Structure formats: structure tokens, C-alpha cells
Amino acid sequence: MPSLRPGILAPLPCFFNADETINYDQFAKHTLRLAEAGVMPVVSGSMGEAIHLEREERTRLLNLARTVLDEAGFVTMPIMAGAGGLSTKQAVQYAKDAASAGADSVLVIPPGYYGLGEANLEAYYTTIADQSPIPVLIYNFPAVAGGIDMSSDLILRIAEKAPNVVGCKLTCASVAKLARVAQSPLGPRTTGIPFFALCGFIDFLLPGIIVGAQGAITGVPNFAPKTCQELWELCQQPLTPEVLCQANKLHLLVSNADAAISSAGIPGMKALLHHLEGSEPYVRSPLLPASANAAEKLISNPAIVSILEHEKQLSSRR
Template structure:
């Protein structure tokens, strides 16, 4: 499938009343992303606290997201499991509920070698016809895959067709572009590198930022694609401190605090994650005010 642009990541709202996922609030978050003109929605990523959900909750979020989006944009489901068997189960479920793609990151306890990683992705590919985005995020998953190896998987695994690179090393994106002769789509997963990545030829930007700052990421993407360097640079530097802040503060905690500050949604991340401190909330409020995303 052809996928490009801004891939928006919803947070997962929880309800103290039902001690679980608040699907009604999830719908509000999805509407916020759609209003922000995202080109796809990727449920169950880091911002969605996927690692902290039960199997039932994970399936709830996946199914509700696909149903609620209702074909308005493609839906990508994140799959990050310790075992191949669990990953296959999640991938099959994503296919059964009508997801358009899966984004697979090899979550690891033991350090996996390339043969183990290849068989992991190949086994998932053999279990479902869904397109696979290979996701490299060593800071979270404990596995670091080289551009050359990921391209080997794209070449050798039938459904592996694109890459999300989140190491923060722009040289890796250059290598993906160069080694693939520009034929393999790659996506930026590092918020504060958005301008560099898009300029380097990234097909899109995976981000939860639109939950708080609307279509400003989309404006940046469009400016780069239109070749308006000055506008793109101005838009990026306008967002830069905010993008860096939500990453260093923790995506789930930062976005949930931001939505509360904006009066759109209340709720905290799931423990052991903690909400932002009062000081950090003040900093975020000031940033959102400067970005014209909250009334002064």
C-alpha cells in the first residue's frame, strides 16, 4: 500500500470508574487526530502505552480504533511482543478486525541476532497478508537493526515493505535511501528530527504531536514536499522545543497532561508511569500557548 504524510498516534485513555480503557475518550482522541489532518492513525504505539495493556485491553483498543476511524484514513496497528507466537497472534487479530497495516518492532529480553530477527518477521509475514512496517526503536525495544539488515528483510520477506527509523541518527535514513536507491519508503520516528528526516526523503513522520498541536506537523510536511524551505524551517523551529519536550517528558504523560491543560480530556498514564510534575505542566502550558493551541 502507498502510505505517506503524518501518521498520528493516539494515547490510550483510562477510566478509574471501570479500571480499564475508556473507549469513549479514545474516540475523542481519534477525532482530534482526524481534525489535525493526519494521513493515517497508528494505534498501540509507545504513546498509546501498549506495553502496559492487558491482552483484552490491547484488542479493545485495536478493534475500536479500526471501527471508529471507519476507513477515513488507513489504520496501522503496533505489534511489539517478546515472543514470535504472541506477535503472530496480535498480527492475526489486526488482520481479522480490518487493520490496513501492522508496525512490527522486535521487543527483546535476550539480545537477538539477525537470523532470529529475520525469522521473527518472516513468521509474522507468513501468518497474515497485512503489509509490515519494520520499526527500529532500540531505546525502547532493546534491539538495533542496521539499515542494510532492514533492507535485506524488505527484499526477502514478502509483506515487509517499509521502515520506521527512530534512533535519532540521520545518517541511517541517508543509508536507507542510498542503499535502496530511493525505492523503499522510510518514516521518521524521532520528533525533533522531523525537518532533517523529511528533507532526507522520508515518506512521512510518525508522531503523537497532532494530539496537542493540531495540523502544525501536517503543515511542516506539506511545506517540505512543496519545496518551500523557508516556510518548512520556520514551522519546524516553531515546534522544535515542544517536540523535544514531549519526548524527554514521556509521550504518554506529556500528551495526557497537555489534553487536560487544553480542557479536552482528563486522565493519567498507567503506573509505573507518572503524570507530569506541576513545573513540567507549567512549561507545557506555556509552550502550547506560544503555539496558539491554548487560550492564554
């Protein structure tokens, strides 16, 4: 089976108890809930507070996700794992751990501590790709990587040197960069499929699909998985004027929700899921849980209310 499949992926939160230990039961339930809606998991990504997790915790979460999916019959659903490290050695170890724990690919963010230049980044990714047992995707997210914003030229240059670099996630939200990467005539990847360009937010999925995106990794499916899947399915149809009109309306609904949850951050996501699923709202310090006022503001946000109502309607139809 291919390690990458077009569609919607969600960076899964890591649920904690009040003492900051991981609540593995809640993680398992949430993983299965999204899989049942067709959403593929990203374990230990930015939303999963990977920077705050121990190596053993990352491995256990991946093992659990694979076990839960397999036992529920989702044996062919791929798992992507976060594997970025502050050193190349650390990232390579995370990639090897992920492969052993059942991940099918790894998503690697640049180490932003020292403000590395392009030569450093080329060496970082090519070394990881050479030593990783599973395919590697570049994760371009300047906001959490010390402002590093990888250009399309740099991404493609790395991919040319390292066929095991099989794709990228662009959380810089540049449609133009996505188009340049997705439409470049790169040589064969180790996956046997073309270079895999993913939107880093769902709020540019529709234009992204038009220029070659293979899907999106987005936090919105954590609370509205069926709605995100509906948008994806619409985007796969021939974009006739009627379909485009429907897709634009749904895209606006999802985009507004994406903006609201992005502003609320990880504490906001935890607060919203606590409201919807009863999961624990705790984060791992130095993050702080959302205040009662912030949680209520998010839950009552018109964009969140609207998408949850749409999600409820979809659930009632199926």
C-alpha cells in the same frame, strides 16, 4: 486502497480512568479530532502504552478506531497498529488480531528482553511477515527495545527476504540510515509501492524528506495536528529558497515542541491533553501520572506555548 499513505501519523494515547480501565469515549473523540486535521492513527504503539494492554483491549481499540473513522466518512484513512511481542508467536497473534480488527498495517518493534542478535531478529521479522495478513513495518527504537539499534544493512536484508516487510519507522533519528533505507533499490513490496521509510520523530522530517522519507510518526500531532500538517504540506512543495525558509522556521517550532514533549514522556502527554481537551490524565501502572509541578512546567514551556499559539492561529483561519 494502499495500506500506507505518505504523511503525518500520530501514535494515539490510550486514555484511562482513575481505576486504570480504558476510557473508550475519550479515545474515540481524540481519534476523530486528529483525523479531521488529516492525521492518520497508530493504535497501540509506544505512546499508547501497548506494553500494558491486554490482547482484548488492543482489539477493542482498533475496532473502535475503524468504526469511528468510517462513521465520520474517513473510510479510506488507513490505520497502523502496534504488534510487537516478546515472542514471535505473540507478535504473529497481534498481527492477526490487528488485521481482523480493521488495521491496514502493523508496526513491529524488536523484542528487547534478551538482547537478541541479528540472526534472531531476521528470523523474528521474516516469520511475522510470512504469517501476517497485513503488511509489516520494522520499528527501530533502541530506547524501548533493550538498546537494539538495527542497522540499515539488517533492515534491508530482512526486507529482501520478506516482501511483506514494507517499511520502517526510525526512532533512532538517523538521517543517514533513513537515506540508505529509503533510496535502496528493493524489489516489489506486497503493497505495490516502494519501501516506506518513516521518521520516528518530527524533528528530522525536513531533512528526512530530502533524502526520501515518506512521512513521520510523531506524538506532536496529538496536541498540534494542524501545525504538523502545515509542515508536511510545506515539505511537499518544491523547496525554493522562499519555501525552504518557511519550512525551516516551522520545523524549528515543531522540533522544539517535540523535544519538550519527548522529555515529559507519556505522563506529560496525558497532562497536556488533560489541560487542552479535558481528557483524563491517568496512566496505567507502573507509570505514574505527572505531578502538578511537572504538568505546569510542561504547559508553560515556551516551546509548547509557541506551538499551541500557532495551532490556535491556524484554527482561526480555517
